[in-house]
Amino acid sequence: MEISSKENTRFFSNNTILPVDRSSFKSESSASKEKQSCCGGLKIFLGALSFVYFAKALSGSYLKSTITQIERRFDIPSSLVGIIDGSFEIGNLLIIILVSYFGAKLHRPRIIGAGCLIMSAGTFLIAMPQFFMGRYRYERFPSTVNSTVNISPCLQDKSQTPLLALEKSQTKINAGCEKEAGSSMWIYVLLGNLLRGIGETPIQPLGITYIDDYAIEENAALYIGCVQTVAIIGPIFGFLLGSLCAKLYVDIGFVDMDSVMITQKDVQWVGAWWLGYLIAGVISVLAGIPFWFLPKHLPKPESRKDSSTSSEHSKFITEDNKDQHKSYQQQGKIAEMAKGKSLEFLSWLLNFFPSLKSLFGNPVYVLYLCASIIQFNSLIGMVTYKPKYIEQQYGQSSSKTNFVIGLINIPAVAFGIFSGGLVMKKFRISVLGAAKLSLGSSFFGYLLLLSLFAMGCENSEVAGVTVSYHGTKQMTDYEQALFSECNSGCSCSKHDWDPICGENGVTYISACLAGCQASNGTGKNTVFFNCSCVGTFESSQTSSAVLGPCQKGNECPKMFLYFLVISVITSYTLSVGGTPGYILLLRCIKPHLKSFALGIYTLAIRVLAGIPAPVYFGVAIDTTCLKWGSKRCGGRGACRLYDSSALRYVYLGLTLVLGTVSIFFSVAVLWVLRKKSSPPDETLSANGERGTCGTKSRKDNFVNSDCLIQSTYWPEKETRL
Numbered sequence: 001m002e003i004s005s006k007e008n009t010r011f012f013s014n015n016t017i018l019p020v021d022r023s024s025f026k027s028e029s030s031a032s033k034e035k036q037s038c039c040g041g042l043k044i045f046l047g048a049l050s051f052v053y054f055a056k057a058l059s060g061s062y063l064k065s066t067i068t069q070i071e072r073r074f075d076i077p078s079s080l081v082g083i084i085d086g087s088f089e090i091g092n093l094l095i096i097i098l099v100s101y102f103g104a105k106l107h108r109p110r111i112i113g114a115g116c117l118i119m120s121a122g123t124f125l126i127a128m129p130q131f132f133m134g135r136y137r138y139e140r141f142p143s144t145v146n147s148t149v150n151i152s153p154c155l156q157d158k159s160q161t162p163l164l165a166l167e168k169s170q171t172k173i174n175a176g177c178e179k180e181a182g183s184s185m186w187i188y189v190l191l192g193n194l195l196r197g198i199g200e201t202p203i204q205p206l207g208i209t210y211i212d213d214y215a216i217e218e219n220a221a222l223y224i225g226c227v228q229t230v231a232i233i234g235p236i237f238g239f240l241l242g243s244l245c246a247k248l249y250v251d252i253g254f255v256d257m258d259s260v261m262i263t264q265k266d267v268q269w270v271g272a273w274w275l276g277y278l279i280a281g282v283i284s285v286l287a288g289i290p291f292w293f294l295p296k297h298l299p300k301p302e303s304r305k306d307s308s309t310s311s312e313h314s315k316f317i318t319e320d321n322k323d324q325h326k327s328y329q330q331q332g333k334i335a336e337m338a339k340g341k342s343l344e345f346l347s348w349l350l351n352f353f354p355s356l357k358s359l360f361g362n363p364v365y366v367l368y369l370c371a372s373i374i375q376f377n378s379l380i381g382m383v384t385y386k387p388k389y390i391e392q393q394y395g396q397s398s399s400k401t402n403f404v405i406g407l408i409n410i411p412a413v414a415f416g417i418f419s420g421g422l423v424m425k426k427f428r429i430s431v432l433g434a435a436k437l438s439l440g441s442s443f444f445g446y447l448l449l450l451s452l453f454a455m456g457c458e459n460s461e462v463a464g465v466t467v468s469y470h471g472t473k474q475m476t477d478y479e480q481a482l483f484s485e486c487n488s489g490c491s492c493s494k495h496d497w498d499p500i501c502g503e504n505g506v507t508y509i510s511a512c513l514a515g516c517q518a519s520n521g522t523g524k525n526t527v528f529f530n531c532s533c534v535g536t537f538e539s540s541q542t543s544s545a546v547l548g549p550c551q552k553g554n555e556c557p558k559m560f561l562y563f564l565v566i567s568v569i570t571s572y573t574l575s576v577g578g579t580p581g582y583i584l585l586l587r588c589i590k591p592h593l594k595s596f597a598l599g600i601y602t603l604a605i606r607v608l609a610g611i612p613a614p615v616y617f618g619v620a621i622d623t624t625c626l627k628w629g630s631k632r633c634g635g636r637g638a639c640r641l642y643d644s645s646a647l648r649y650v651y652l653g654l655t656l657v658l659g660t661v662s663i664f665f666s667v668a669v670l671w672v673l674r675k676k677s678s679p680p681d682e683t684l685s686a687n688g689e690r691g692t693c694g695t696k697s698r699k700d701n702f703v704n705s706d707c708l709i710q711s712t713y714w715p716e717k718e719t720r721l
Contacts, residue, residue, distance in 0.1 A: 041298045042214050045109065046223060048290040049207045050230035052116060055287040056200050057234025058241070059123050059280035060088070061410075063193065065242025065402045068388050069273040072188040073136065073250060074627065075637035078388070082618030085384055087190045089610030091122075094601045097203045101596050102351060108206040109294035115199045116288025122195025123281035129185035130274035136250045138261075138268040154490035154517055154532075169474035192277075197606075201285075205554070205598040211232035212594060216297040220586075225421020225579045232414030239406025241279065246271035246399040261524055264397040266548060267640050269396060269498070303411055359597055363672050364588040369604055371665035372581070375442065376609035379574070381617035382651075388621070389651050392642045394457055394560040395536020395552040404564065411566045416441075416575025424580055431587045432673050439666040441577030446659040448570040449652065456648040457556040460549065462507045462641060464497075465626050469533050487515040487532035495630035497640045501550035502534035503543075509627070514545055521580045524548075584669075620650045 063085065071081045103111050211227070212220050249260055250270040262269050360366055390401045420441075424434065459466040464482040482494050492512035500511050508514035508531075515532030528545045589597045622639065624646040629637035 002653055015448060038354035041295065042211070044290070045210060045294055045298075046227065048109075048287075048294065049112075049203075049211070050227050051290075052112065052203055052207070053227055053231035054118060054234040054237075055116070055280070055284045056203060057231045058238040058283060059119070059196065059641045060405075061235035061238030061241050061279070062276045062280055063088075063126075064384055065239050065246070065387060065398075065405075066271075066273040066276070067384065068391060068398055068478055069185070069246065069250075069270050069639050070189060070503075072268060073270045073273065074189075076186060076632050077636070077638065078385070078621045079615060080618075082384070082614035082616075084186065084190045084193060085614040086611040087194040088197040088200075089606035091194040091199075092201050092606040092610070093197075093603065095198060096201050096205075096606065099205065099599065101355075101599060103202055103206050103595065103680075106208050107296045109291040109296070111202045112206055112290040113203045113291030116284050116291070117199070119196050119199030119303045120281045120284035120288070122192045122197075122199060123277050125192030125195060126189050127274040127277035127281075128192070129188045130250075130405050133185050135255060136270055138266075153486070154492075154512055154515055157346060174203055176581075177265060188502070194713070196260075201602075204602055205595055209595045210599060219425075219585050221421050221424040221579060224582055225418055225424070228578060229414050229418040229550065230584075232410060232417060236406050236410045236414070238276075238280075239402045239410060241276045243399045243402035243406060245276045245619060246397070246402055248272035248275070251275075261547075263524065263548060265395070269398070339674060355593055355596055359589065359593055362588060364669060364676070365597065365673060366671045368585060368588070368598060369663055370600070370663045371669060373604055373608045374658055374665065376605050377613045378655050378662065379575055380609055381613040381658075382655045385617055385621060385651060388649065390560075390563075392647055393644055394556055395460070396560070396564070408432070408564060408568055412572040413575045416572040417578045419572075420576045420579035423576075424509050424583060428617075429580070431584055432670075432677060434584045434587075434664070435670045435673050437580040438577035438584065439663070439670055441573055441575070442659065442663050442666060445574035446656060446663065448566060448573060449656055449659070451566055453648065454569075455559050455566065457552050457559055459644045460507055460552055460641070461505065462509065462549075463533060464509065465641060466643075467506065482513060483508065484533065487513050490515060497627065497629050499549040500528060500545040500547055502531065502545040504534055505550055506534070507549045508533065508545065511545070604623070617651075617654065620654060624650055664689035 067081055067085065070076075070084065071078065099111070099715065101372070207227075208224060211223050217225050247264065248271055248614055249255070249257060250272055252272050264271075305534035386405065387398065387401045390396050390404070391398060396404075420437065423437065427433075429437065461467045463469050464484070468481065469484040469486055483492070484523060490512050492510065496510045496512070498510045499507050500514055500516075502514065511519070511528050511531070514528070514534055516534075517530035517532070519526055519528045521527050524547060526547045530548075531543045531545050532541045534545055585597070586594060621642075624643045625639035626640070626643050627639070627641040629640050631637045
């Protein structure tokens with residue numbers, strides 16, 4: 001009994017030493033609920049942001065797919081189309097600083113929602129000119145129109161054309177001139193794209209930093225990679241939508257389709273470019289709705305509550321202690337004076353310049369910014385005019401070009417971006433490793449791009465432009481060479497573009513310049529006979545021709561296939577470095593400057609790459625034009641024929657030169673990061689003594705950042721390097 005009582009006493013004493021703490025259970029329960037609410041809210045925001053990225057990417061890529069359509073519809077050169085494309089970046093420029101700096105202090109989700117509404121309004125505005133312009137008119141000889149009057153293409157005598165037909169034609173031209181002289185409808189496209197840029201501004205800087213603020217640190221790279229991957233799905237649907245709309249005639253629903261005399265492969269063909277903008281505008285409205293119901297703040301993860309920065313942040317943040325101390329003193333004085341919202345705004349404004357100085361005092365940020373600006377010049381110019389390049393170089397239609405880009409090229413980009421994020425997550429790559437991965441992807445991507453120089457097609461044989469009327473290579477001024485002995489008796493205009501294909505495989509700018517004396521059939525089935533210039537060609541057997549230009553050489557389809565394969569591999573390789581570059585950008589700056597740094601980064605890309613790149617790429621491409629179209633009221637219109645070889649060297653050469661320069665800046669970023677990294681024997685632990693990581697290799701130190709610098713926070717941690 002005594003033994004048992006002693007055991008009972010010992011049992012109760014052992015159990016009463018540690019009393020039950022009910023508060024701990026409550027705290028654990030509240031922590032689990034907080035974690036669930038944090039993860040749930042973040043996932044909802046992640047899904048909503050992904051849909052917005054999809055919407056803005058769809059409308060942006062659809063604009064790229066309609067570049068040639070807009071150029072032909074409004075009869076403008078590529079350089080002017082480049083200005084229209086760059087107006088999107090101008091819209092970003094107008095408010096990017098205000099949104100990125102002050103937006104972080106306001107309700108970020110609702111600002112993104114408001115931006116979606118503005119973006120949709122701009123998209124609708126782009127489509128509006130279609131409903132106010134007249135019907136699209138293309139150049140066609142009267143004999144190809146459904147009519148009972150058969151007119152000879154070679155007008156040896158003006159009296160051959162009935163007076164009534166000439167009067168009606170002249171009346172239509174004069175009416176068109178009056179309408180065109182009163183308006184330049186392409187300005188509405190420019191203004192709509194400008195409005196799109198304003199609405200898109202808050203999505204990237206506020207959305208990405210919102211995720212980075214409330215996500216677990218090791219998951220941030222994967223989340224950003226997922227958002228960017230979903231964003232790439234937008235261009236897939238954008239280009240596929242562009243392919244579908246390019247098949248439809250521009251005035252579908254307004255004209256009889258049997259009366260349309262041109263085919264999709266004709267350089268005068270314009271698809272229903274306006275239809276896709278209406279669809280994209282509706283999607284943008286739907287994408288902005290969820291953000292009006294999301295909270296301003298989410299609970300921060302437990303791993304981020306103890307310190308305001310991570311070990312990755314602390315390794316590469318450089319700061320002048322004296323300037324920071326002065327900045328904090330100024331903030332303290334203003335905070336004492338602040339008694340209202342106006343003084344609080346003044347406090348933000350006075351803190352702007354110290355923040356800007358701190359940002360540009362970071363060499364990693366500055367060098368990476370320079371590398372990104374030059375690389376984006378290369379990529380934006382290449383992507384903007386890629387549909388035009390494929391159409392002109394390989395003789396493909398706009399519909400097929402957009403289909404190929406959307407179904408083959410864009411998925412490779414999406415897979416590359418996701419692969420970069422997955423590699424960062426899987427191998428826990430540090431900032432230095434991210435810089436290496438970004439550099440490697442750029443180097444091998446542009447190396448593959450070099451091989452595309454060998455995958456081009458020769459110029460189409462166009463009489464009087466690329467070859468003479470006797471079959472030899474054309475070397476003289478084409479405007480003078482358009483006329484020859486074979487068409488000297490015809491009253492032809494050098495400004496017309498109504499190509500026909502002779503049975504000798506040579507394209508003639510018009511049936512009149514081919515010297516054709518008769519025609520049979522109407523519309524697309526018109527056949528021309530007794531063409532004197534076709535008969536004088538060296539390899540000519542007959543003198544007939546059909547409506548439309550001749551197809552490119554037999555080797556061109558094979559070259560197009562090779563181009564697609566190398567283009568897909570190049571797109572994937574260049575995209576792998578996308579997510580590591582983002583992580584490098586976020587981890588090399590102070591946490592409270594992330595929104596501001598991303599805003600400045602976006603601003604620089606818009607101003608120095610997004611705006612000028614399409615313009616000077618367009619100007620360079622215009623220099624390769626061999627035959628310009630003419631407006632109905634006089635003046636130069638859109639280009640009808642390009643020099644294939646010159647276009648290839650200009651387009652690919654400009655892209656490659658810019659990419660090579662960006663690689664040198666990326667090497668400089670890597671060199672600075674190596675220099676800023678602490679040597680193993682100088683690594684400090686949290687108590688200020690020598691760390692135990694000194695015996696490890698430098699490679700291990702870069703990969704395992706927790707061994708380099710402990711995650712425990714102390715005041716001097718951010719300025720140690």
